[in-house]
Amino acid sequence: MNNLSNSMMTKAALGAASIAAVLVLAGCASPPNSDRTELREAGDGFPALAGNWYDGGKFVEPDSVLRIAEGQSKDQVRQLIGNPHYAEGFFGVREWNYVFNLYTGNGNEYITCQYQVHYDDEMALESTRWRDAQCPALLVPIEVEEIAAEPREEKLTLSGDVLFDFDSDQLSLEGRRALERVSDMVLDAYSSPSVLVVGYTDRFGEEQYNLSLSQSRAEAVGSYLVSQGIERRNLTLLGRGEADPIVDCPGQVATPSVKECLRPNRRVEMTLQ
Incomplete structure (x- = not known):
């Protein structure tokens, strides 16, 4: 059984130097x-x-x-x-x-x-x-953070901007490829994985709308993971909307620079046990 965290720095971005260390790739x-x-x-x-x-x-x-x-x-x-x-x-x-x-x-x-x-x-x-396979991995990197060693618990983070089209809960082509990589990783490293999927948005937009969108995105991710072999009963799907921001960017208007600054907040996190 492979350990996803061996030789990984916290929040090491897959798709750059650590692709070969984490993903099982052909070609x-x-x-x-x-x-x-x-x-x-x-x-x-x-x-x-x-x-x-x-x-x-x-x-x-x-x-x-x-x-x-x-x-x-x-x-x-x-x-x-x-x-x-x-x-x-x-x-x-x-x-x-x-x-x-x-x-x-x-x-x-x-x-x-x-x-x-x-x-x-x-x-x-x-x-x-x-x-x-390493080519699409460069487009949609996956960050892996080790939360606990025993029992093992890890968190995977993917950008919501590349998983989904703008203002949509429909997975993009490359987003689906990224989730296929996630499924392979999870099924390879865990015998009976428990997966918590949480969707997040940035602070722009109506709070209730963002909460609903983040829930729909978490459910879209969960549905695709099920299609790749992860059992539905092992999934918990939550939308947190604007909660738990990673970055705090100044500006009250959604200008391109402010939206780019807030990109880390628009994400999907998967906690594995």
């Missing part, structure tokens, strides 16, 4: 800042790296990838992440492939990631895939 993306003298061949339904238009991959804003959602048109996808990076065409094509560079959070280091978008018969976005 391997290009190493940080690799000159890639040996380019990856085609495999697992992805084209070879050598066929893309950008030598070394293209840097992308993580928030743009996080806004990708089911039902988007090809034009909407292009507005967010650009044209596909291979000569695949635009009309009638049901698969687009991209080669993105994502920073690891360790200085200027980055990894090169292959990303694939699939469209349905109506040419609306149906699903997306990453070639390597």
Whole structure:
């Protein structure tokens, strides 16, 4: 049985230097800042790296990838992440492939990631895939805090901004991937886990609305964990709204800078026993 907290600093952010220490991942993306003298061949339904238009991959804003959602048109996808990076065409094509560079959070280091978008018969976005599991882990990091060693108790924290669309209780594509990682971690480390899921908002908005939204988000997280194999009877789902803020930011108007400052307060916490 693996211990999630071995060799972990308190609140170590998954998706940066500690990905390999915590997550059980398959495959391997290009190493940080690799000159890639040996380019990856085609495999697992992805084209070879050598066929893309950008030598070394293209840097992308993580928030743009996080806004990708089911039902988007090809034009909407292009507005967010650009044209596909291979000569695949635009009309009638049901698969687009991209080669993105994502920073690891360790200085200027980055990894090169292959990303694939699939469209349905109506040419609306149906699903997306990453070639390597550590790539989506960079977009949605998970913080792990050890609360007690014996009996073991740990708290996992995920940003509400990346789990959910704005003002919504619908899980995002990358949010669902993050919860799949959480489920794997929990089921691997605990024989019969007890999981407390608590949703939080920031202080802007009506108090009762925020309380309701945080409860709906906790329930959405719980439902998805159940779909991944965690038993419903082992879950407790709570919404705390504006309670227990992590940061206190000045300003009474929800300007972009104030909302960014308050981002840590908009979160979902999972306490594991």
